[in-house]
Amino acid sequence: MVALCNVRFGKSNDDVRAIQNALIAAGFIIPVGATGFFGEQTKAAYAAWQRNLGFTRSAADGFPGCVSLTKLGNKAGFSVDCREPGGIAKSSVGFSRNSGIIIDKPTARAFAEQACDKTGAPRAWVTGVSNGANLITLINRESGFRPNAVNKNDVNANGPVQPDGAKLNCSRGYAQVIPGTFAEHHEEGTSNQIYDPVANIAAAINYIWSRYGDISRVQQANPALPPAGY
Known part of the structure; x- marks a missing residue:
């Protein structure tokens, strides 16, 4: 069994090694071999696999999706689990606010590093990947490093009022995730409280992986680009 959530760009694990072996067996070149690390070479080989399936443009970007990975599994003899395990x-989802957390960049950075460790995201997501995109820029733009931040005015601000005094679907926390996104992309082993710093950032990381494939493709995380929703 290979879990889709494990074969994300930047991750290192046995599931990555399984898809690397499958790609190599199917004739797609990974010069370094099946190392278990999903880097640029694996991304290029997977993009070639997607093109072989007839996918084009963003559907052949080298980031695994459920359909392409399932087809690779069928060819190689492994099954695929596309669910988010957490x-x-x-x-x-709980709405208890934090207390005593310092509102500054170093504190947010420490929580972001913990979230990366929980999800398996590279810590480069905190310091900056190849194009400079990073979680600190995203968190600062979304919440100003305020772990209890809540947006009561955007398009998501609807639904019944919750114990925190905000409507159900408001964006909350460091990374300003909405409850539906937090629930769907919740990281196993983290708190169910949406304002919890590690749980909040971890859910955002899983969402970024699911929607964008890598943080490098998130404009809101790139300090060289103007702010934008993500």
């Missing part, structure tokens, strides 16, 4: 029901 996902929770939206009704299970």
